[in-house]
Every structure is written in C-alpha cells, then in structure tokens.
Amino acid sequence: MQTVQTAKRGAIAILTIDNPPVNALAASLRADLKAAVESAASDAGIDAIVIAAAGRAFIAGADISEFGKPPVAPILPDVLDAIEGCAKPVVAAIQGAALGGGLEVALACHARVAAPAAKLGLPEIKLGIIPGAGGTQRLPRLVGAAKAFPMMLSGEPVSGEKALALGLVDEVSDDVVAAAVALAQRLAAKGAPRRTGEQEDRLTPEDRAAFEALALDATKKSGDMPNAMALVEAVRNVFTRSFAEGLAAERALFLKLVADERSKALRHVFFAEREAAKIPGIAPGTAERPIASAAVIGAGTMGGGIAMCFANAGIPVTLIEQQQAQIDNGINRVAAIYEMSVTRGSLTPENRDRRLALITPAVGLQAAAGADIVVEAAFEEMGVKQEIFSALDAIVKPGAILASNTSYLDIPTIAAATNRPQDVLGMHFFSPANVMKLLEIVRPTGVADDVVATAVSLARKLGKVPVVVGNGFGFVGNRMLEQRTRAAERLLIAGALPHEVDAALTGFGFKMGPFAMSDLAGNDIGWRTRKSRGKTAAVADAICEAGWFGQKTGRGYYIYPEGARAGERDPEVEALIACISKEQGVTRRSFTQAEILARLLDPMVNEGARILEEGIATRPGDIDIIWLNGYNWPAWRGGPMHWADSVGLDVIVRRLEEQAAESSDTALEPAALLRRLAAEGKTFSELKVRAA
C-alpha cells in the first residue's frame, strides 16, 4: 500500500502522507516520499509541491522500532536531500505533531505553514540521541543557534503560534493545506527556492556568544547522558564548518548514540509506556463512567496529596476527616504546599486560589454521598478500611467508584465489606501523591471492566502514569522494594556500611540510597509495619529502638547536624551494626560497589519474575514503568527487568544461587521463570505477553 498519495491542484502537487497511526518515517514511507517528490519534480505540469499529512500527526519522527536494526535505503538524510535539492519550491503543511525526523522533513522544505495548535519539536534528546537528519544544522539556520539549542536540549515542542514567532514557520493557518498551496504558488512565481541549508544570516557573532553561554551551562548539567555534549558539538558546527560537513558530523554522532545502551534503554521505556496503557481483556474505547466530582477519605499527607491531584486537574473534591481539628490540619498542610509553589514561582496566586477553592473540607463520611469516585486514604489497617467501605456502601450513589489507596492490603477483602464489589478497586498513589507520577491501579477479580477503564483514564487526567496490576500483597512496586530493603539489611550484617550501600545505588543513578531514603521517610514507618506483620530486621529494629527515626530526630542510619539535610556517617551506628554482626556469628568482610549493587538488585529482579509468573504484572515492561515513575529508577537504565536483560539472565541466576547458598532466605532461590528464560538463553523482553 502506498503511504503517500499525490493529488494535483492546478500546477501544485499535494503529497499526502498517510502511514497510521502517527506517520512515523518507516522505510516504506521514506521510499514513497522520495519517489513522490522526484516524480513531481520531473513533472512538467507541476510548478511547486506541498507535503501534507493525514491523521493527528504530521510526522511523529523516525520509526523508533527501526533503531538498532540494519539501515534500509533510502535513509532519511537522502530523502531530505531530494526535498531540499528540488528545483521547485516544496512547502510543508503541518496540521499536527511534527517531531524529530518529522520536523526535519519540514526543515528541509523551502517553507512551512503550521496549524496554530500543531506541535513542532526535536525530542531526540529524550531518547538518548540527537537529531540525525539535519535538525542540528537546519534549525539554527532558521531561528538562530541560541533559540534552536534550548529546543533541542529540552526536547519540548512549541506550538504553531510560537513557531511563527521564532521564525521556524512562515505562516500559521487553520487550513494548512490551502495556505501551503497559496504559498507554494507565490514561491513558484518568484523562481528558485530558498534552501534552509544555504541560510547563514541568523548565525551572527552575537548568536554564537549566546549559544556558547547556554552550551557551558548544559555542559555543567549534562550528568550521565552523553547526548547533551554531542548536541553542543553538533550545533557548534554551524559556526565552524560547512553545511555538508555539519550534516556528516551530526550523522556520525547520531549513529554512535543510537548504538549506546542508554539510548536502547530509553527506547525500551518509550514503547513500554505505551504498552502499559493497554489493559488485557479491556477493549480500547470501553465506555467509561463520568467523573465530575470526587471525595477523598483521610486528610493525612497522602489524602491531602491525592485531593491536590484532583484539584490540579480541575475536578472538585471533598476532603473528609472524622474531626474538625484533623480536617483543619489537612487543609492547612495542602495550603502550605500550594504556598510553597507560589513562592517558588511555579504557581500563580490565582491558580492557587482556584485549586484551593476546588477542595471542600468536610467532617463525616456522609459528605461523600454525591461523589462519582471516592478514594480512601485512611489508616493502613484492614479493620479500619472495612468499616469505611461498609459505611460508604450505604452512603454513596449507585455506580460510584470506590477506590482504596492501600499500599499492601487485600482489595477483595476490602470490597467484601460492601454489596458492590464490582465497583471497588485499588488506586495506589505514591508519596508525595501530588508529585509522583505512578499510579498502580489494582484490579481484583470481580471488579467491572468499565471501572478499571475509568480509573486508568482518570489517572491520565490527573497527570499520572497508570499501570494496571493484579491484587497481591504489596502489589508490584512495594513487593519488589521489600526484597531490596531485606538485601540492604543483609549487606549491613555481612560487612557493608550504610554509606557504601547507598553509594552503590546513587552511583547506579538513583537519587538516594535505601538508608538515606529511610532516614528521610522516617525509620519508624517500616518498624511499625514489621511489628504489625510479626517481622524483625536486627539492624533496622535496633536503630528504631535507639529512637533514631531519621532526619526528623536528627539521627538515623546517619547523623544530621542541625539543619543539615545530608547525613554524615555515624560511628555509633557503625559500631551497633558491627555488634549485631558479631552477635549473629558473622565475620564481616568488605564488598565492592559492584557486589553491593548486584546483591540489592538481583533479588528485586527475582521477585519481578515471580510477579510475572503469578500474573500480578502483565508485562516485564509494566514493572519497569512502575520503578521508573514510582521509585526514581534512572530512566536511562530502562527499569529493573530491562537492566536484568542487559546483564544477562544467566548471570543473575548464578549470582542468586550464590546468595541463596549462604543465606536462609528462600526468596533468594531463583524463580522458575527466571531459570527457564536463562536456560533458554532468552530475555524478559522476549516473553509473550498474556492476553494483551
């Protein structure tokens, strides 16, 4: 099937790209587009060409699924040479997203018309690469390097209106094809087209100076990603090299980055995010229940944060507590957080007022009567939850969705307290709820499909990344986290120190290690949970028995001098740990950072494999998305299951066997799925997805 249709309007050829869903530049489209341009160029009855597109996107860029595979001719730069080199004017008619290679097609055209709301951008940086089809050379020539560089560094698109102001497009119109045809006619009357590659007037000494200042800043902040530096190098070439040399240098940098493991991980994340949006057994377009208002039960830190999510999305929400003093505290906490955003300049006072006005404080569950959805964020105890759900059952209107924000508890047991289990599910927010992107949507058997579909769609409206998971203790994220927490405690007893364990994780790319994190959250939280489950952890318990609850008490695994947020090593804690090792008859030994990392992460991967075996997560990619959005796993490491694939599952199995042999913890025995994949020489990414 042809992906480009040619129509003639007088002496103008209109080439319409149609490669659903988003007109990605797959090999077939590249070939069809080049052939269509060449055919129109050699047609004596044609004076000029318009490149337009069908569907919601103009062109979403290169076909990301082709990256890492052998190139298929014509490669994109060759298609763009044909466009830019065409003797007849070529005008792009951009009705929707023109991203990456899509914008590069438009840049190679001789003029551009965009719809006011079209999105134009070069988001390659987010995939660990840089533009590879002339973007770094043509965009600065059109808008100046000092404006082009930040666009490429952030990867954020601009609207058609903004693009006009920048000089990136020539016109903005609601009817882009008609406007492009008119412009093409005018250009044809003028004679030879003006090629972007030949324009140098924006590349002034002032522009270079401004670019160099931005480049210096970017160099300081580039962190672990090599592509920011490559971008600086490529853009600088517009001042120091010819256009052809600049294009060649850009392509070489692009190809090197595409082959880098970090870009591979980010591409995995791109597709995993989109896969996670597909819910097994629920057809896209399943009718949803209308959500015009919400209620949140419990105005603690979590409940307040959840209420803010609704208010931020413009959905009126009633925040409910048992007593006036509690709700006053809750509302004050919410107001203080909004105030902080106003002080920082990220929220206007008007928006603060608007959001606060959407949150109605109330005392007593009766206030939830009119809500379309109720999210319970009360005390984490089954009896409390059941009491609330049973009471809500008698209060809320038929068809209202009842969600629990529980982190661990069994949703069907909570649902059994009502006469409407089909309306009950889990919506597990992560702290701080108004900030963290992840939302685990817990789908117990028995919940209605439209309730799940509504929760997923609502999550998106709240700006969250929803991942549907099965019901089971700790669901996905916290269940895996528990394995890491146990591994960290084991490491301390075996000979490592808190700062060494934390350094292994920050060195890997996490913002914080497990002990710094526990000190921040409060060590007493885990202590209380362990006690309620009859569990112990020698070091963690001893720290809490000493009253060292973390930052809030000035001491935890680290000591926090007055006002300091970063902890310092605490000799007393280190002595306490050594003492516990001795009590347990362990001869302490030192661990390398690589050993520590493996001991922390391998048990998580193992638990992830069990979670997949049990069907609690649908796909390995879902687990990765959970860790990226809920636990700050570094995106360029792709998530725990992708990381395991990159290490090699046979390596993980061998290391787990070694650990299992020296420990009494049966959870360290490699999971059957992990063993099977390793034995077959396969990866998690090769797993067939169940019922997708």
Ligand code: 3HC
């Ligand atoms: N390549 C391959 N597949 C793509 C794709 C791309 N560039 N862009 C989107 N898709 C696929 C998605 O995987 C999804 O597939 P699925 O239905 O099988 O899950 C489908 O198209 C629809 O995508 P979305 O769900 O994201 O659709 P939306 O309407 O929500 O968003 C969009 C549309 C804004 C265009 C968004 O898809 C997007 O941001 N795409 C990627 C843009 C991008 O990063 N482009 C740069 C690519 S790199 C490049 O061009 C290199 C060049 O310089 C040489």
